[in-house]
Amino acid sequence: MRVRTQQPHQPRTGVRRAIIALVATCAVGAVATPIALAAASADRAPAATAGEDRLLPTPEAPRISDSPYAGFQLCGDPAADPVVTTGTPTLAATLESVAPPGTVEPTQPGPRRKVTFEVDTTAGQPVLHQQLTSDTSHDAALQLTEGTLADGAYRWRVRVKDGATSSAWTAWCSFTVKRG
Structure with missing residues (x-):
């Protein structure tokens, strides 16, 4: 069988x-x-030149939004400046290139990067100069409080400081507040 x-x-x-x-x-x-x-x-990171003190690249992709939950409009669009429909827009920039290539984010909390935002009228009159600390090394955002801006044309810029080193300012980002 x-x-x-x-x-x-x-x-x-x-x-x-x-x-x-x-x-x-x-x-x-x-x-x-x-x-x-x-x-x-x-x-993306600019090459360092000999004897240059500034180690931090300029923040990238400045953008503006009606609120933290609305879509962002990028600055520098040659067709038109961003238009926001609220007096409390959110200004934001990407800081991820701040850490030099090859570095690792610390696992323990340490000193945070200081981020300075400036808002002026398009005529150059200062409206706001505010420094905050970024909880991450990737992004920084500032939501303006009600009453800071009236309808009209403005510009803003941002830079970052880490310890004794500072980045250059971003280019000015022009925008218009137009509450319907």
């Missing part, structure tokens, strides 16, 4: 190859993505 033993189910060769190809693709992506991100970050 012949006893038949069951063979464990084996996937087809084509399915096995597809699984191996998928795993290999994921592994390559996992290695290539951090390298590409580091290269992109290094491309």
Whole structure:
């Protein structure tokens, strides 16, 4: 009498190859993505010149919004300046390039970066000069309080300070407050 033993189910060769190809693709992506991100970050950071004290790059992507939950309008659009419809807009900038390439964020809380916002009329009359500390090294945002701005044309800029070093100011971002 012949006893038949069951063979464990084996996937087809084509399915096995597809699984191996998928795993290999994921592994390559996992290695290539951090390298590409580091290269992109290094491309954004300005090169330091000999004897230059300033180690911090200028904050990037200044933007303005009607509120913290509304979409942002980027500054520097040649077609038109941003228009906000509230007296309490949110000003924001990206600081992620502040940490020099290759540095690691501290695991313990330490001194935070000081971020200074300036708002002027387009004629250059100061409206607000406020310094705050950023809870992250990636972004800084300031929501203006009611009564700070009336309808009209304004401009704002931002810079960051970390210890004794400061970045340059961003370019002025012109915007208009127009409450309907």
